[in-house]
Amino acid sequence: MRFYAVAVYGFLYLPIAIIALFSFSAGRSASSMDGFSTGWYVRALSNPFVMEALWTSLKVAFFSAVLATVSGTMAALALTGMKGRLRAIFDVLVMIAVMIPGVVIGIAALIALATAFSAINPWLEVVLGRQLSMGLGTLIGLHGMFTMSLVVLLVRGRLETFDRAQIEASNDLGASPLGTFLQVTLPQIAPAILAGFLLAFTFSFDDFIMAFFVAGSETTLPIYIFSSIRRGVTPEINAIGTMVMVASLTLLIIAQILLRTGTLRAKG
Amino acid sequence: MRSSSEEGAAQDTGSEHVAEFIDVSKRFGDILAADRLNLGIRRGEFLSFLGPSGCGKTTALRMLAGFEPPSEGTVRIDATDMSAVPSHRRPVNMVFQHYALFPHMTVAQNVGYGLRQRRPRLPKSEIGAQVDKALATVRLSDFGTRRVWELSGGQQQRVALARAIINEPTILLLDEPMAALDAKLRAEMQRELLDLQRSLGITFVLVTHDQEEALSMSDRICIMGRGRIVQVGTPQDLYDRPCNRYVADFVGKANILSGEVVAREAGQARVVLGCGAEVLVPEGNPDGRRHVDVVIRPECLSLSATHQDEDAAIRARVTHRTFLGDHTEYLLQAEGTGLLQVNLPRQAERTSGGHGVGDDVHILWAAGTGLVLAADD
Numbered sequence: 319m320r321f322y323a324v325a326v327y328g329f330l331y332l333p334i335a336i337i338a339l340f341s342f343s344a345g346r347s348a349s350s351m352d353g354f355s356t357g358w359y360v361r362a363l364s365n366p367f368v369m370e371a372l373w374t375s376l377k378v379a380f381f382s383a384v385l386a387t388v389s390g391t392m393a394a395l396a397l398t399g400m401k402g403r404l405r406a407i408f409d410v411l412v413m414i415a416v417m418i419p420g421v422v423i424g425i426a427a428l429i430a431l432a433t434a435f436s437a438i439n440p441w442l443e444v445v446l447g448r449q450l451s452m453g454l455g456t457l458i459g460l461h462g463m464f465t466m467s468l469v470v471l472l473v474r475g476r477l478e479t480f481d482r483a484q485i486e487a488s489n490d491l492g493a494s495p496l497g498t499f500l501q502v503t504l505p506q507i508a509p510a511i512l513a514g515f516l517l518a519f520t521f522s523f524d525d526f527i528m529a530f531f532v533a534g535s536e537t538t539l540p541i542y543i544f545s546s547i548r549r550g551v552t553p554e555i556n557a558i559g560t561m562v563m564v565a566s567l568t569l570l571i572i573a574q575i576l577l578r579t580g581t582l583r584a585k586g
Numbered sequence: 587m588r589s590s591s592e593e594g595a596a597q598d599t600g601s602e603h604v605a606e607f608i609d610v611s612k613r614f615g616d617i618l619a620a621d622r623l624n625l626g627i628r629r630g631e632f633l634s635f636l637g638p639s640g641c642g643k644t645t646a647l648r649m650l651a652g653f654e655p656p657s658e659g660t661v662r663i664d665a666t667d668m669s670a671v672p673s674h675r676r677p678v679n680m681v682f683q684h685y686a687l688f689p690h691m692t693v694a695q696n697v698g699y700g701l702r703q704r705r706p707r708l709p710k711s712e713i714g715a716q717v718d719k720a721l722a723t724v725r726l727s728d729f730g731t732r733r734v735w736e737l738s739g740g741q742q743q744r745v746a747l748a749r750a751i752i753n754e755p756t757i758l759l760l761d762e763p764m765a766a767l768d769a770k771l772r773a774e775m776q777r778e779l780l781d782l783q784r785s786l787g788i789t790f791v792l793v794t795h796d797q798e799e800a801l802s803m804s805d806r807i808c809i810m811g812r813g814r815i816v817q818v819g820t821p822q823d824l825y826d827r828p829c830n831r832y833v834a835d836f837v838g839k840a841n842i843l844s845g846e847v848v849a850r851e852a853g854q855a856r857v858v859l860g861c862g863a864e865v866l867v868p869e870g871n872p873d874g875r876r877h878v879d880v881v882i883r884p885e886c887l888s889l890s891a892t893h894q895d896e897d898a899a900i901r902a903r904v905t906h907r908t909f910l911g912d913h914t915e916y917l918l919q920a921e922g923t924g925l926l927q928v929n930l931p932r933q934a935e936r937t938s939g940g941h942g943v944g945d946d947v948h949i950l951w952a953a954g955t956g957l958v959l960a961a962d963d
């Protein structure tokens with residue numbers, strides 16, 4: 319048993335560990351270790367193309383996560399008030415959205431957007447003198463739409479363990495529906511919402527497949543990595559990959575901790 | 587908190603009823619959870635809704651609180667129609683069955699919640715002072731900074747109580763507040779609730795399916811069955827003059843026998859029971875039927891080895907005898923009537939010597955005791 323466990327984890331994580339290790343190499347080869355240096359990190363961080371791609375990725379990740387968190391939380395709240403068949407249908411739709419392969423969503427989004435744009439653009443050209451095109455907006459929209467499902471699942475999970483009588487108690491004590499939401503519901507589902515935001519952010523930040531289809535002329539960090547690999551892998555790519563991975567893992571761990579800490583303790 | 591003298595003044599000027607159900611019905615799909623309820627709740631009284639599970643007690647309470655809109659009819663509080671008044675604007679507060687305390691707040695924050703909703707805002711010092719006072723009322727003065735999930739069941743309940751009374755509601759609603767407590771704690775809480783009700787002068791409306799709890803605490807009890815109000819009255823009323831079999835069975839122990847009326851005179855019926863004995867029984871609401879049910883409480887019957895002429899007697903054999911200190915419970919098998927229960931006070935047993943299991947005895951029914959029951963619907 320232990321041997322298999324070691325083998326499985328080795329298989330899973332060895333490639334990642336090797337990339338992390340080679341990123342500290344002093345040599346020019348991306349697939350061997352020649353001495354130790356942090357030079358590739360310095361080089362990556364001072365490469366203007368990397369920094370621009372990083373900035374694009376951060377913008378897309380942040381705004382799509384905000385979009386996903388707000389709409390996902392509202393959807394989860396609406397779903398808890400819903401019962402029976404309608405609820406089952408929505409549950410299945412949310413699950414399916416999470417399970418559909420990214421490449422399918424990417425292609426579908428590309429076709430849908432291209433069709434829509436070619437229908438609308440002639441009119442927009444006349445009215446506003448401008449046209450819609452793929453870019454930041456489509457990236458944010460697509461990522462936000464997809465990661466909304468993640469937020470719905472997390473927030474709904476928390477709402478399920480939440481005693482609805484608390485809402486009635488709050489109403490009974492004189493709080494309006496909005497007051498009840500802000501004072502009773504929100505503080506208790508806040509950890510799940512925050513965890514949902516972090517997951518959505520991480521997902522968007524790491525996504526290559528969907529972004530590839532709708533990025534237009536924009537270059538996110540994963541797209542940059544992909545295109546530079548085609549020109550040959552350098553340890554600089556290893557360094558970028560390692561940084562992305564560490565950042566993502568950190569966010570994921572924070573999300574996990576948030577989900578475990580039960581209710582957020584309100585302050586005096 | 588409102589003083590009792592102010593309460594008295596309010597009673598003089600205001601109407602007698604603090605709340606009213608007028609032809610109130612509530613449907614959940616096919617289920618009729620409340621069926622044309624008509625009830626006036628008197629100012630300052632302790633009223634209980636009593637009935638078996640699923641009879642609509644909680645539904646009635648929730649319509650008062652504003653959590654369920656009635657399907658038909660009107661709920662009034664302080665003579666005002668409540669149909670357009672949402673729960674957060676009603677002058678009632680509720681103690682929930684599982685307390686529904688806010689787990690992300692301390693005890694003091696829970697108790698002060700109602701005051702923090704007031705607009706214009708109350709000063710912090712004022713809220714603090716009132717919270718301290720409410721905590722003292724429920725004997726939890728040192729617990730303000732504790733987390734609610736650190737408290738025992740009884741303490742949590744007192745927090746829920748303090749949280750509900752701090753807004754000085756016109757009516758305090760309690761939905762089986764004692765259900766989650768063990769027997770000893772429950773008795774203690776019942777006493778505390780009564781003391782609290784007396785000192786605050788607030789109208790209490792309690793939902794329970796525990797008849798002893800209802801009998802011992804209430805000024806009046808509203809017995810419910812299958813969504814309807816079956817009978818409303820003081821505990822003594824319900825015990826002595828149950829309107830039908832359902833109430834007689836639900837409140838206290840009862841022997842219910844069927845018989846045939848042979849004569850009627852001055853509110854009394856001469857009834858021949860299944861076993862042949864003839865008894866004279868008062869009629870609650872005479873309806874002229876020939877076949878009737880008669881209820882008699884176990885302590886209204888007595889036992890004798892010999893037959894005395896002035897009382898009607900039923901021949902029976904003792905099957906069980908349970909000595910309970912101040913009285914003894916006898917179960918007897920009588921011909922044609924089935925099992926009957928008779929309770930003899932210890933004093934009566936001392937003089938007569940008591941009876942053993944297997945003894946053949948006469949059950950004596952004094953003329954004018956018991957009650958002819960109205961037909962069940």
Ligand SMILES: Nc1ncnc2c1ncn2[C@@H]1O[C@H](COP(=O)(O)OP(=O)(O)OP(=O)(O)O)[C@@H](O)[C@H]1O
Binds near residue numbers: 614618646
């Ligand atoms: N929200 C609801 N949706 C559907 N049916 C309901 C709802 N609330 C109550 N009912 C039904 O209405 C009837 C009365 O319910 P209610 O909760 O008032 O009973 P109760 O007397 O309080 O019973 P218990 O002693 O078990 O609490 C029951 O048959 C119940 O199933």
Ligand SMILES: [Mg+2]
Binds near residue numbers: 643644793
């Ligand atoms: Mg109930």
